[in-house]
Amino acid sequence: AQTVTQSQPEMSVQEAETVTLSCTYDTSESDYYLFWYKQPPSRQMILVIRQEAYKQQNATENRFSVNFQKAAKSFSLKISDSQLGDAAMYFCAYSPTGNQFYFGTGTSLTVIP
């Protein structure tokens, strides 16, 4: 079975500080894709960052970066210089093929001014 676990239902961070959201997954596949999506109050999920499992280098998108530990099946998201607009639900997702996506239960991030 393929499952995704986000163990932090809620997180908070001071504006301009750094926060790390945790995600672990379970799979027997060797090649797959991992994603972090942001869901603002509008509820439309927006892609934050993507990682291909065969790539050892951690993905980075501006203030967002991941710590991908394939052996540990861990995929955490680091948000640097947090901004008020970063406040949202964040979902970690795993996909072996790009079709079947498995989502975690989400982490609600609050940014404190």
Next chain:
Amino acid sequence: DAGIIQSPKHEVTEMGQTVTLRCEPIFGHNFLFWYRDTFVQGLELLSYFRSRSIIDNAGMPTERFSAERPDGSFSTLKIQPAEQGDSAVYVCASRSGTSGGGNIQYFGAGTRLSVL
């Protein structure tokens, strides 16, 4: 780029009625997905298409649910007849079928269905 368009944004209906939800994917996206968000179990995949063909509909909860994509562009999700337990947000997603698409799914804002 208009993104994914789902209509209506909110649907209120009564038990026993037929509900039809519509999704217009991103232009050129070959794959189209229907999800249900019950807020308890998170996003669950109902079915997905490649072009006009259903590839997998194993996630459809009952035979009351059906999905179509007649010409490979827009898709409809029909619930007939609707039951109170069907109340949820139904989310459509799409992705390109090309290697350059990165296997990224793009999501719509969803249709909130309330069955009274």
